[in-house]
Amino acid sequence: MTVSVSARSDELRARVEAFMNEHVYPAEEIYNTHIDTAADRWTIPPIMEELKEKAKAEGLWNLFLAEFDQYGSGLSNQEYAPLSETMGRSLIGSEAFNCSAPDTGNMEVLARYGTDAQKEEWLLPLLEGKIRSAFAMTEPAVASSDATNIQTEIKRDGGDYIINGHKWWISGAPDPRCKIMIVMGKTDPNAPRHQQQSQILVPKDTPGVTIVRPMKVFGSDDAPHGHAEVRLDNVRVPASNLIGEEGSGFAIAQGRLGPGRIHHCMRLIGCAQRALEMMCQRVESRVAFGKKISEQGSIREDIAKSSCDIDQARLLTLKAAEKMDNGTYKDAKDIIAQIKIVAPSMAQTVIDRAIQAHGAMGLSQDTFLAEAFAYARTVRFADGPDQVHMNSLGKQLIQRYAG
């Protein structure tokens, strides 16, 4: 189902779709071959930089960012959502348009809360696609779905802050282009619970920052982007690297998560839609036990259910985007929780059905399905686990209807 949001969104979606067909899908194999065969897996396939140059030249660049000087696309969340879905059909799509996580969230934070100097030093090169970034919150020692648990210490020392902590699952930190991390830690452990945290800019090459190892998702290190375990030992940065005020880290993190969750959900809807189309094509082209696999009732059922699941998730996500556009994050909180519960699980289920229909090939490196499945499974954790959203949404609803 294609939903028309506005004329400019439709026009941009058609251009993004044409770009995907002409450049991104043909580049997938080249990209993957580079990672499989390069002497160093943690180098960037040159094809990615070529894609970025082409997208930039066509003006299909930074479309996620509503407003920021000449860089903003001026699109609302609702208008951007179908573009995010279209880019999400390929696992290298969003990056080609400079619209991939975690840079999008980090750029939004810098655009909204950064000082002029922070914008000049970090936001501009990110917007130009010259560097990449990471967001470092999760820690092995504590249940990090509760951000108030974070233990990393950010301590004032004259004109500097000194940071000590241990992080893991920091997406993009192993990427050689990653130059800056936004680190979440505590500046005042004695302040009220949601005012203890702050966010601070830490250049990756600061002494005391150690990339310990890339974590593996289902056995894959996700090179050349990756998700690192990171140690921060007496890392000293100037006090001017703090984002916003001391104690504002939790509130900044909340603000970042609204659009970020919508983007992730729309990308996953794109993955699921592509998986559905691949499933149809595969079962129509294979014969088992004397008839096409597409003639099996159970397969048709999987296909029908998948299309219903995808359309339901798409409409809910668009509704969440509309709610965000017409109010604050707080107004949209419940429906954002709903999409975070619905979309990643839906994508995981649809992609799993497509894997089944492909037979063993579905688990291999020869289609995007296995990686897309891992991505959907990951997003059930990232930016707040779905069970945490179920818990808070359930609580809200009980209060609303029985409180």
Ligand SMILES: Cc1cc2nc3c(=O)[nH]c(=O)nc-3n(C[C@H](O)[C@H](O)[C@H](O)COP(=O)(O)OP(=O)(O)OC[C@H]3O[C@@H](n4cnc5c(N)ncnc54)[C@H](O)[C@@H]3O)c2cc1C
């Ligand atoms: C591939 C990948 C990339 C990631 N990228 C990043 C990144 O770039 N930066 C970053 O900081 N983090 C990142 N993360 C980490 C992710 O955000 C955390 O895994 C997530 O916040 C959960 O924290 P935790 O792993 O400590 O789980 P825990 O907090 O230990 O929770 C474990 C489980 O307990 C359950 N649970 C917890 N609280 C509740 C509740 N209130 N109600 C019901 N159930 C509950 C949930 O099922 C939850 O999944 C990434 C993770 C993965 C897998």
